Amino acid sequence: MKYISSLRMKAIDTNCSYLGLFPLQLMENAGAAIAQSIKEKPGSGKVLFVAGRGNNGGDAFVAARHLAGIPGYNVRVVLLGKDRDIGTEEAFHNFSLLRFSRVQTLEIRDSSQLAACGWFSEADMLVDAIFGTGIRGNIKEPESTAIDLINRERKAGKPVIAVDIPSGLDPDGRGFEKAVYADLTVTFHRMKTGLLNEQAKEHTGKIKVVEIGVCADAEQYVGPGDLQILQKRKPEAHKGNAGRVLIIGGGPYSGAPALAALAALRAGADLVTVAVPESIAGIVASYSPDLIVRKLSSSVLCPEDLAILPDLINSHDVVVMGMGLGRAAETLEAVRNVLPFCRKVVLDADALSALSGPLFETLAGNCEIIVTPHSGEFARLRGMETPGTFEAREKAVREFSEEKGVVTLLKGKIDIISDGKQTLLNRTGNPGMTVGGTGDVLAGLTGSLFSRNPAFLAAACAAYINGAAGDLAFEKEGNALLATDVIKKISEIIKEAEIG
Numbered sequence: 001m002k003y004i005s006s007l008r009m010k011a012i013d014t015n016c017s018y019l020g021l022f023p024l025q026l027m028e029n030a031g032a033a034i035a036q037s038i039k040e041k042p043g044s045g046k047v048l049f050v051a052g053r054g055n056n057g058g059d060a061f062v063a064a065r066h067l068a069g070i071p072g073y074n075v076r077v078v079l080l081g082k083d084r085d086i087g088t089e090e091a092f093h094n095f096s097l098l099r100f101s102r103v104q105t106l107e108i109r110d111s112s113q114l115a116a117c118g119w120f121s122e123a124d125m126l127v128d129a130i131f132g133t134g135i136r137g138n139i140k141e142p143e144s145t146a147i148d149l150i151n152r153e154r155k156a157g158k159p160v161i162a163v164d165i166p167s168g169l170d171p172d173g174r175g176f177e178k179a180v181y182a183d184l185t186v187t188f189h190r191m192k193t194g195l196l197n198e199q200a201k202e203h204t205g206k207i208k209v210v211e212i213g214v215c216a217d218a219e220q221y222v223g224p225g226d227l228q229i230l231q232k233r234k235p236e237a238h239k240g241n242a243g244r245v246l247i248i249g250g251g252p253y254s255g256a257p258a259l260a261a262l263a264a265l266r267a268g269a270d271l272v273t274v275a276v277p278e279s280i281a282g283i284v285a286s287y288s289p290d291l292i293v294r295k296l297s298s299s300v301l302c303p304e305d306l307a308i309l310p311d312l313i314n315s316h317d318v319v320v321m322g323m324g325l326g327r328a329a330e331t332l333e334a335v336r337n338v339l340p341f342c343r344k345v346v347l348d349a350d351a352l353s354a355l356s357g358p359l360f361e362t363l364a365g366n367c368e369i370i371v372t373p374h375s376g377e378f379a380r381l382r383g384m385e386t387p388g389t390f391e392a393r394e395k396a397v398r399e400f401s402e403e404k405g406v407v408t409l410l411k412g413k414i415d416i417i418s419d420g421k422q423t424l425l426n427r428t429g430n431p432g433m434t435v436g437g438t439g440d441v442l443a444g445l446t447g448s449l450f451s452r453n454p455a456f457l458a459a460a461c462a463a464y465i466n467g468a469a470g471d472l473a474f475e476k477e478g479n480a481l482l483a484t485d486v487i488k489k490i491s492e493i494i495k496e497a498e499i500g
């Protein structure tokens with residue numbers, strides 16, 4: 001069974017808006033589904049909706065409007081507050097429509113009015129729309145009393161329908177104080193994680209999962225909603241809290257590690273150190289005063305560098321390795337020797353050539369790995385051709401990630417990101433980005449996000465931001481865009497999403 005966390009559900013909601021499917025439309029469908037479920041229950045003439053001030057309450061206002069037009073129903077809504085306290089535009093809009101909908105409403109000042117109004121005891125059926133996925137912290141008044149009153153009526157034998165989640169339950173399955181006991185829970189789009197455990201089952205009654213018209217792409221493709229799940233910078237943050245990234249690259253090339261490092265900085269990392277062979281250290285340092293450069297021993301990464309790398313690795317949160325390293329035998333040996341010292345690593349470009357099946361097994365459990373291959377590198381990693389059809393490629397990425405215990409970001413016209421259990425696609429980006437260096441930018445971005453976030457989320461969001469920055473660069477430069485133009489645009493995406 002597919003189930004979903006409250007954060008991911010919120011992300012899908014935001015992705016829907018981005019695609020042009022607005023919250024008001026989803027709320028209309030959610031409310032209509034509730035009204036339908038009420039109609040399917042016999043003996044429910046006098047229906048009382050108990051609504052909180054969030055969107056869960058908004059769903060109830062829609063359902064009340066849908067039901068009120070039907071002969072035989074007497075519909076009442078008690079709002080736990082005043083209309084000015086309603087927290088969202090959509091819920092407020094739907095509450096306002098009740099004035100024209102033959103629905104009796106009551107706005108309360110405090111919990112004493114709840115029992116005094118007599119509406120709970122007069123109802124034949126109660127609909128619980130106090131909270132859904134937006135519950136936070138200890139339950140306050142008047143919500144707490146409202147839950148008690150619904151439960152009192154249920155004990156007296158009246159049916160109770162919960163909107164999305166019985167109010168009080170934690171949507172993600174953490175502990176809870178108290179919650180509504182329902183006969184039926186009508187939950188939207190997907191089963192919520194918090195409805196599954198044994199304790200929750202005592203509260204949910206039967207669970208019905210109803211579709212509310214979410215666009216498939218809002219769930220399948222990374223979007224702005226996913227960016228909202230990323231860790232935000234805390235106001236009291238100290239230097240280093242927003243991530244320390246170590247880039248190991250360069251030798252035959254000097255630009256690649258610098259591009260990765262600058263992208264990591266733009267994506268919000270506090271400290272980025274670039275460890276490069278001595279022969280190019282001066283060149284890399286000269287690119288930008290923002291870079292901290294550490295010299296390795298020779299003209300390519302080699303096993304002797306193990307003298308300084310483990311300490312450097314320890315003082316950073318994430319290692320990003322591979323850009324511009326070249327594939328000299330001693331370099332690939334050094335990559336293999338460095339990996340056991342890493343706890344979190346992004347492997348790109350030439351570092352991917354050092355990997356082999358047994359190496360993944362040795363590292364399993366000690367090191368979280370993100371690999372960022374293009375199609376050719378993915379073929380080498382797997383030891384077989386990358387499939388031609390999109391579906392087969394997606395399956396290959398999923399299976400490889402599951403088998404090796406890594407997150408794979410397969411770059412392409414549509415990027416595929418998987419950890420074996422979850423898979424997301426990304427379609428930001430444009431043909432101008434086939435220019436050299438954009439892969440290095442993506443690796444740096446991925447490392448920066450990975451320093452503060454789970455691997456799968458970091459890889460998916462990095463793919464989105466890299467492509468979205470590339471699209472902004474394309475508006476100005478067209479097909480003549482350069483990797484450095486992409487880096488310059490990262491800040492616009494980060495700023496708009498209020499992350500970083």
Ligand SMILES: NC(=O)C1=CN([C@@H]2O[C@H](COP(=O)(O)OP(=O)(O)OC[C@H]3O[C@@H](n4cnc5c(N)ncnc54)[C@H](O)[C@@H]3O)[C@@H](O)[C@H]2O)[C@@H](O)CC1
Pocket residue numbers: 009010012013026027030052053054055056057058059087088130131132133134135136137138139140141143163164165188212
């Ligand atoms: N795709 C979606 O995510 C959709 C969500 N919808 C509905 O929207 C709900 C989520 O809406 P919201 O995010 O507005 O949140 P909720 O409506 O679940 O709860 C937020 C309200 O509860 C109050 N509150 C939170 N914790 C409290 C506490 N401990 N004590 C007292 N009051 C507390 C808040 O101040 C706010 O007024 C879903 O459960 C669902 O019912 C639907 O409208 C359809 C689409």
Ligand SMILES: [K+]
Pocket residue numbers: 056128129130131132162163164165166167
């Ligand atoms: K509810």
